[in-house]
Amino acid sequence: xxxxxxxxxxxxxxxxxxxxxxxxxxxxxxxxxxxxxxxxxxxxxxxxxxxxxxxxxxxxxxxxxxxxxxxxxxxxxxxxxxxxxxxxxxxxxxxxxxxxxxxxxxxxxxxxxxxxxxxxxxxxxxxxxxxxxxxxxxxxxxxxxxxxxxxxxxxxxxxxxxxxxxxxxxxxxxxxxxxxxxxxxxxxxxxxxxxxxxxxxxxxxxxxxxxxxxxxxxxxxxxxxxxxxxxxxxxxxxxxxxxxxxxxxxxxxxxxxxxxxxxxxxxxxxxxxxxxxxxxxxxxxxxxxxxxxxxxxxxxxxxxxxxxxxxxxxxxxxxxxxxxxxxxxxxxxxxxxxxxxxxxxxxxxxxxxxxxxxxxxxxxxxxxxxxxxxxxxxxxxxxxxxxxxxxxxxxxxxxxxxxxxxxxxxxxxxxxxxxxxxxxxxxxxxxxxxxxxxxxxxxxxxxxxxxxxxxxxxxxxxxxxxxxxxxxxxxxxxxxxxxxxxxxxxxxxxxxxxxxxxxxxxxxxxxxxxxxxxxxxxxxxxxxxxxxxxxxxxxxxxxx
Amino acid sequence: xxxxxxxxxxxxxxxxxxxxxxxxxxxxxxxxxxxxxxxxxxxxxxxxxxxxxxxxxxxxxxxxxxxxxxxxxxxxxxxxxxxxxxxxxxxxxxxxxxxxxxxxxxxxxxxxxxxxxxxxxxxxxxxxxxxxxxxxxxxxxxxxxxxxxxxxxxxxxxxxxxxxxxxxxxxxxxxxxxxxxxxxxxxxxxxxxxxxxxxxxxxxxxxxxxxxxxxxxxxxxxxxxxxxxxxxxxxxxxxxxxxxxxxxxxxxxxxxxxxxxxxxxxxxxxxxxxxxxxxxxxxxxxxxxxxxxxxxxxxxxxxxxxxxxxxxxxxxxxxxxxxxxxxxxxxxxxxxxxxxxxxxxxxxxxxxxxxxxxxxxxxxxxxxxxxxxxxxxxxxxxxxxxxxxxxxxxxxxxxxxxxxxxxxxxxxxxxxxxxxxxxxxxxxxxxxx
Numbered sequence: 001x002x003x004x005x006x007x008x009x010x011x012x013x014x015x016x017x018x019x020x021x022x023x024x025x026x027x028x029x030x031x032x033x034x035x036x037x038x039x040x041x042x043x044x045x046x047x048x049x050x051x052x053x054x055x056x057x058x059x060x061x062x063x064x065x066x067x068x069x070x071x072x073x074x075x076x077x078x079x080x081x082x083x084x085x086x087x088x089x090x091x092x093x094x095x096x097x098x099x100x101x102x103x104x105x106x107x108x109x110x111x112x113x114x115x116x117x118x119x120x121x122x123x124x125x126x127x128x129x130x131x132x133x134x135x136x137x138x139x140x141x142x143x144x145x146x147x148x149x150x151x152x153x154x155x156x157x158x159x160x161x162x163x164x165x166x167x168x169x170x171x172x173x174x175x176x177x178x179x180x181x182x183x184x185x186x187x188x189x190x191x192x193x194x195x196x197x198x199x200x201x202x203x204x205x206x207x208x209x210x211x212x213x214x215x216x217x218x219x220x221x222x223x224x225x226x227x228x229x230x231x232x233x234x235x236x237x238x239x240x241x242x243x244x245x246x247x248x249x250x251x252x253x254x255x256x257x258x259x260x261x262x263x264x265x266x267x268x269x270x271x272x273x274x275x276x277x278x279x280x281x282x283x284x285x286x287x288x289x290x291x292x293x294x295x296x297x298x299x300x301x302x303x304x305x306x307x308x309x310x311x312x313x314x315x316x317x318x319x320x321x322x323x324x325x326x327x328x329x330x331x332x333x334x335x336x337x338x339x340x341x342x343x344x345x346x347x348x349x350x351x352x353x354x355x356x357x358x359x360x361x362x363x364x365x366x367x368x369x370x371x372x373x374x375x376x377x378x379x380x381x382x383x384x385x386x387x388x389x390x391x392x393x394x395x396x397x398x399x400x401x402x403x404x405x406x407x408x409x410x411x412x413x414x415x416x417x418x419x420x421x422x423x424x425x426x427x428x429x430x431x432x433x434x435x436x437x438x439x440x441x442x443x444x445x446x447x448x449x450x451x452x453x454x455x456x457x458x459x460x461x462x463x464x465x466x467x468x469x470x471x472x473x474x475x476x477x478x479x480x481x482x483x484x485x486x487x488x489x490x491x492x493x494x495x496x497x498x499x500x501x502x503x504x505x506x507x508x509x510x511x512x513x514x515x516x517x518x519x520x521x522x523x524x525x526x527x528x529x530x531x532x533x534x535x536x537x538x539x540x541x542x543x544x
Numbered sequence: 545x546x547x548x549x550x551x552x553x554x555x556x557x558x559x560x561x562x563x564x565x566x567x568x569x570x571x572x573x574x575x576x577x578x579x580x581x582x583x584x585x586x587x588x589x590x591x592x593x594x595x596x597x598x599x600x601x602x603x604x605x606x607x608x609x610x611x612x613x614x615x616x617x618x619x620x621x622x623x624x625x626x627x628x629x630x631x632x633x634x635x636x637x638x639x640x641x642x643x644x645x646x647x648x649x650x651x652x653x654x655x656x657x658x659x660x661x662x663x664x665x666x667x668x669x670x671x672x673x674x675x676x677x678x679x680x681x682x683x684x685x686x687x688x689x690x691x692x693x694x695x696x697x698x699x700x701x702x703x704x705x706x707x708x709x710x711x712x713x714x715x716x717x718x719x720x721x722x723x724x725x726x727x728x729x730x731x732x733x734x735x736x737x738x739x740x741x742x743x744x745x746x747x748x749x750x751x752x753x754x755x756x757x758x759x760x761x762x763x764x765x766x767x768x769x770x771x772x773x774x775x776x777x778x779x780x781x782x783x784x785x786x787x788x789x790x791x792x793x794x795x796x797x798x799x800x801x802x803x804x805x806x807x808x809x810x811x812x813x814x815x816x817x818x819x820x821x822x823x824x825x826x827x828x829x830x831x832x833x834x835x836x837x838x839x840x841x842x843x844x845x846x847x848x849x850x851x852x853x854x855x856x857x858x859x860x861x862x863x864x865x866x867x868x869x870x871x872x873x874x875x876x877x878x879x880x881x882x883x884x885x886x887x888x889x890x891x892x893x894x895x896x897x898x899x900x901x902x903x904x905x906x907x908x909x910x911x912x913x914x915x916x917x918x919x920x921x922x923x924x925x926x927x928x929x930x931x932x933x934x935x936x937x938x939x940x941x942x943x944x945x946x947x948x949x950x951x952x953x954x955x956x957x958x959x960x961x962x963x964x965x966x967x968x969x970x971x972x973x974x975x976x977x
Contacts, residue, residue: 051734051931053890054929054930055890065929066929071734093925097893097925098890098894100894130914132902133898133902157887157890179714179883179884179885180882180883180887180893181893181896181897182887183886
């Protein structure tokens with residue numbers, strides 16, 4: 001750990017294990033450091049302490065009452081028991097209280113399977129109900145806004161959602177209304193929950209009170225697999241987990257990805273992500289390109305991958321023979337990984353001498369002071385560090401050159417010229433040049449291009465993105481590319497192979513190591529050294 | 545020697561003791577003395593020596609509480625007056641605010657000077673419309689006569705803000721009061737920090753009860769030793785006892801802190817009404833543990849009642865005669881606590897409602913042999929496990945009523961009815977909570 005060691009480092013004992021922590025640390029934090037998990041509902045490390053759920057009561061020697069671990073600070077010589085009879089008894093009591101008015105509608109509750117009431121009850125339940133009275137009735141299935149559904153009967157009033165909208169999104173929609181066992185969470189009268197970060201309240205709700213309207217009833221959570229990744233929705237690079245289902249095609253019309261969840265990274269997004277990123281996953285399974293296509297004189301011909309690669313290779317070899325590769329242009333995409341961009345640089349720029357220039361007139365999007373950035377691509381810093389963002393010498397961007405008749409072939413990765421330039425200009429480009437489109441999803445350009453090579457989405461590949469802070473972060477392949485599509489790196493490697501000049505590296509780890517050996521900004525970086533939270537580019541100061 | 549009232553001497557002025565009458569009776573002389581000839585430390589010393597204890601119910605030594613204000617904080621300090629008198633069975637602050645409001649204002653000025661506060665907030669129970677009206681009038685009088693505002697006695701700037709509560713019992717808990725005063729929902733706060741360190745708006749704050757403050761002018765006027773001598777070894781002065789229930793003369797009675805419960809009931813309040821027999825007494829507001837008729841030879845000071853297994857609390861004495869159904873009495877208390885729990889902590893939010901529903905069912909004649917054990921268990925599970933002492937206050941009646949009158953509860957459960965004549969408990973219990 002960096003920094004000056006604090007002078008005040010009390011040593012305490014938790015369940016017989018000794019630990020020294022900085023003064024002011026709470027018992028629950030110290031226990032977390034030891035890997036001892038004290039149950040929690042209201043406590044969340046990203047929010048202020050409320051201390052209301054009482055599930056974290058622990059026995060502290062010499063203290064007459066049990067202490068809430070989320071609030072009680074450690075002290076020198078303190079002896080804490082998180083598994084003593086008194087502690088376990090208190091936990092069971094609190095669970096009993098929390099459940100007497102709970103509807104126990106687990107079979108129809110979306111939270112079932114990831115519910116902390118269920119989880120803790122398995123360990124500390126009473127299993128012998130003593131409550132013989134009528135439960136309190138409250139409102140159920142209340143839409144709070146476009147993203148979140150509220151069930152007041154399931155709510156345990158932990159106030160995490162209230163604190164999130166007060167402290168993190170700073171939008172203040174939530175409040176607790178009424179008193180006693182009639183208390184209920186709701187949005188203030190006349191407001192709806194509709195802010196840029198609303199989905200996070202579902203993540204932090206420890207029970208089924210707040211559920212995600214997008215995910216609701218799509219799949220039981222025990223069918224979900226999870227794979228760590230990085231959100232490609234903007235240049236922040238929030239760390240995420242992709243939750244997907246491969247073996248139940250009858251769910252969600254066969255879509256594989258069911259939802260995204262933020263993954264903790266103290267350097268980037270802490271525990272949070274924005275709604276735009278959270279609900280941006282649909283492009284993974286919708287409107288995908290799954291068939292290489294050749295288009296001549298307005299007629300479209302499906303191609304096998306073998307034929308499409310043969311056509312590409314033939315184009316390159318003819319141009320080489322006529323010395324026309326200088327009249328080629330490649331527009332790389334900041335949606336590609338560092339590894340893919342490096343292969344573009346190696347194969348197309350360095351070996352074939354083709355101009356690679358990522359400049360296109362992209363509009364800045366919505367941005368805020370928290371997570372959302374104006375640049376809606378995940379890897380512009382990587383593209384810049386790999387010298388593919390465009391020359392600094394004021395040369396004309398490639399599309400302008402194409403329109404001026406200076407190019408014969410334009411090889412576009414991912415971008416949609418129709419969206420960027422308008423249909424008329426894009427059509428003009430397609431008339432001036434042989435247009436190659438390589439990308440994962442249908443767009444205006446894929447419908448104009450003379451050769452279409454279906455690429456993959458981030459969930460289908462290994463690699464790294466470099467976020468706006470210059471932090472290099474791993475993405476992990478969650479599942480295979482859709483049948484008919486092909487990883488962008490493999491397309492480039494195959495091209496190199498067919499041109500008789502194969503690259504020695506194939507797996508992304510090796511490509512990344514090669515980047516570390518050749519590109520100054522990445523010097524010394526390897527997958528093994530990135531760690532769970534990524535690592536900054538080395539040659540420039542990283543703003544934090 | 546006849547008892548000489550300290551706090552209630554002007555209570556005969558049913559329409560209020562206004563400025564001229566208060567000054568004619570020696571009013572504001574103590575404040576003048578404090579502001580012109582005493583240091584704040586000397587005032588605190590005198591209060592400490594007087595053995596004055598917090599009369600809102602907790603009985604914490606007032607001088608000691610004041611001493612917790614940090615000496616070196618750059619933040620403003622606030623005096624907050626807890627006039628949110630809501631403890632069932634307690635109505636003594638109401639008398640002070642209505643009949644002797646200047647005594648409270650003078651006490652506030654002395655306290656504000658002692659703790660270095662230039663702004664005092666008075667949080668008045670929402671239902672206390674007349675006390676609010678009269679106290680507001682008194683503050684305006686005091687302002688006109690130079691006791692509130694700038695350069696009071698050439699020595700002290702201060703101002704008073706009066707705020708009316710919105711009807712929540714929990715706002716009498718000092719940290720909930722502060723949150724409410726700040727505009728938030730009346731939720732008690734985690735402690736520490738205590739208000740003296742971080743209270744209103746995060747600043748050092750002293751919260752004192754109305755009656756506590758009204759004791760200050762006499763302490764300054766007649767001396768700490770005199771005041772201490774009125775009470776017991778560890779509790780100086782007198783106390784205003786609110787007596788209600790089945791006594792001949794309900795009302796507020798001032799007596800030395802060490803008066804016995806029997807004296808209060810039999811002498812001050814004229815005994816049990818209609819010649820009936822005493823059955824039980826709650827000595828310190830509805831939260832206090834109940835005493836049986838055999839247990840009333842106890843002194844009413846904080847320490848004696850603690851030793852007797854109950855508490856002096858707010859000195860609200862609720863007297864029940866032999867016609868009282870103790871199950872229904874507990875049901876009434878439980879209804880109150882279920883209604884007033886702020887709902888923040890799980891054990892209190894759920895436990896108060898559960899206890900009430902069980903009692904409701906017993907009164908309906910649908911009791912179950914296991915109910916009393918569940919009631920005691922639920923009460924025990926609430927006690928000492930929450931942010932504030934509300935849950936404890938809700939648990940104590942359950943524990944004490946059942947342990948002292950178990951036979952009556954058993955009978956209700958077994959027979960499904962109340963055998964006390966003229967006590968249609970079942971019908972009453974049908975009322976919605």
